[in-house]
Amino acid sequence: MSNNEIVQKLWNLCDVLRDDGINYSDYVTELVLLLFIKMEHENAQSGVMSGHKLPEGARWPDIARLSGINLLNHYRSTLLELSKSTDPLLAAIYADAQTRLKEPRHLEQLIKSIDGIDWFSAQRDGLGDLYEGLLEKNATETKSGAGQYFTPRPLIDSIVTLIQPQPGETVQDPAAGTAGFLIAADAYIKARTDNLYDLKEKQRRFQRNHAFLGMELVPGTRRLALMNCLLHGMEGDDAGVVHLGNTLGSAGSSLPKSDIILSNPPFGTAKGGGGPTRDDLTHSTSNKQLAFLQHIVRHLKDGGRAAVVLPDNVLFEAGVGADIRRALMDKCKLHTLLRLPTGIFYAQGVKTNVLFLQKISENATASTRNVWVYDLRANMPRFGKRTPFTRAHFADFEAAYGSDPLGQSPRTDMGEAGRFRCFSRDWIRERADSLDIAWLKDDSAEDAADLPEPAVLAQEAMGELEGALAELQAILKELGEVAA
Template identity: 50%
Template sequence: MTATSTIVAKLWNLSKALQGAGVSYQGYITELTYLLFLKMLEETKHEERLPKGYRWADLVSKGGVEQLDFYRKLLLDLGNSKIAKDPLVSAIFTDAQTALRKPTDLKLLTTTLDELDWFSARDDGLGNLYEGLLEKTTSEKKSKAGQYFTPRPLIDSIVRLVKPQPGEVIQDPACGTGGFLIAADRYIKSKTDELFKLSAEQAHFQRCEAFGGAEYVPETRRLCLMNLQLHGIESSVGDIDSLSSDGEALGKADLVLTNPPFNKMPQSVSRADFSITADERVGPLPFVEHVIRALKPGARAAVVVPDNVLFADGVGARLRTWLMNMCDLHTILRLPTGIFYAQGVKTNVLFFTRGKTDEGNTKAVWVYDLRANMDAFGKTRPLNVEDFAGFEKAFGADPYGKAKRKDEGEEGRFRCFNRKKIEDRNNNLDITWLKDTEATAEEGLIEPEDIAAAIVGHLKAALAEIEGLSEDLEVEVVAVAKKEAAE
């Protein structure tokens, strides 16, 4: 067990002690974010980012009710940009409040943090420690996992395939806790000897300008900012809605990596530059339009989407047609079930490249079925890097999907469908050929939380289909009414 995993285990065990005090897993991680930020600035000798009198030593020097009262004031003041001049500090502590009610609970946390082996943790990487805590949260509460955490094996596989490069602008318009941006940064650092092979100017760009994006949920953005900072990424992630007018300000990117929300939200898209999904409810379809518009000519993207993006009629069909015209949609990965139950739908990854013209960019789509005849994924069978080995080999070494590929036929997992065949399917991209044994696979689930998550997933998927049908009927009714009024 590494020093980092030992510390993660110790910190996670504290959450059990605080559950009786009414602190949830999510609340506990948020609480730790505040305290770890203070402690890590002390450990890394960067306390100048904090105003004097608001540092770790000031907090731990107090006890009892005095400490808890000081902590509450500290959270309030550090979120005030007039007191905390450092923009990252004020962003992390904006609207911060503690869920702790007892002075003894705060003292337990501060004492435990003080006693940890920080020397070894720094050697392993403080960012890895924090990421470990985030992963613990989601693994403990699977039904919440998809809200802000994409499985790391999936992220790492995608990043290995698209090969982010130094100097590229990399964007995630729905950052969550920053998993894609951090993985891209990690990949680039592995190829550049931790940026030492780059010039000073290039290294500064990588740390401060290469990565960007947005996260609209305040608590999740807080976790994202902390995560980026601990991984040495100074780039900012905005607290904006990418599907509002603010989303245009994200600018153009060389690479977009994202796992946007799967569910439709009550509010509608309000982007003046949108034409395909304008006035659509906020959800996966408008996010795909954002990604396409955010790509520079020749730039590439990998986007996690639910199944209905592949087959939805109406706006969905128009979006797919537009996507295949504007971009080379070269690869679709059908993901296994059991890794995104929170959203209640089956998922895929779309790999595409923005064309240098706006017409006829997709000549053929390769589909890899990693869903049929797969294990039931859950607590007892987690997703791991080996699960993507076959797909990565079939995808090839070209990040634009241009490597030589082999159609494996009806018995294989990787097949090619030319544009004519897709047009004959009315541009429906929900393409299957292997026998789907999903039901049999789910019978193998044994953990109660996995079984419950599967049930919730199917119920949410059914509800999403009903909502989609209802919306289609409403559109038809409005169209008929307009036609009759015109006559």
């Protein structure tokens, strides 16, 4: 049984829980709480993990042998016990964990179904990959919400391949979600060091415990991230690889500077809680992506490299947006911009890009001389369930980017008919420092049959309106007026 088949079988169990009123997102959390106990047992049995992380009474056989109300009561008390664990990582994973199951027979059926899976095949293919398959399934099936913390794996793998993380480097994701970027960076290094066995013991300890660090605002999402990291053999410090906190608040300012930052910050403008409250960022803004972009530049080491996924409005927003882009191009060498296809994010309809940059220094000026732009958006298919987005779609871009992670490989401007072009810093300055650069005629956009769903169109319109509103507010500010 392949991992995809196991994922589908586990996903089908959601039908079992509908009588208890549990939806897709609740189901993933419910399933994950059980799956971690099961996977911990399988790992301990096979020697993947040294000994048990879970205490006696809270292990899989202790749960699987029970039935009826005794099972449900024991499971509830187990979750409570794990939430109070002296092991800080277990306590973080099971913090405030409660089952929403009310019928013992539903829990019993869920346990039996999990027990009936071919775990030998799952271990062979990697329990972490199986877990990520469930996260991806949740992102594709959930109409809203899930996509905000799940970045498509083909995009992550392409970015990590180009950035080329090395042993001994620190990798940070200030908007970690389910830790996809950190796990992919770890996998990239392990694949090139014989699963770290080519390294000395001190280096191996650094990779397991100190190389990777993320921050996540939402406790439930952080729970998914911690489990994801553990199942991929990433332990982190006492608080785990992914810390709980608001990167745009005081917690973010205490994050260390890193060699590499990879991130897909949440989209949108702060409304109520979760907005930027830091006083160490130069430019004040309610736009979360612009605030995250400042954090990334500030928390990169000199010479460090980053890749960040951002929506179009960050590229053209006037006022403070232009100020932040100017500061970015002064302090960093912004060498490559990738315009991503539409429809690759599960819960977001906005158009997105990837900025590849190298930090020169906090006090540097004129660090960016040229920006290479690759248009992977124009005349591309409308990606979705019927047309899946795969790693192969990045092949031409990766070839054009070259083998140097700092974007210093020889490159060829393909001209107005090609996808890869070079634009000088002077040319960009003449366009009010806008990085919203497009030159190809997008014939696919004229085909009405290929129009995206109305909800996606509405999301795109909202993103463009937010950008236009920000420009109007900047004009009013310049005129000395106060925006309503």
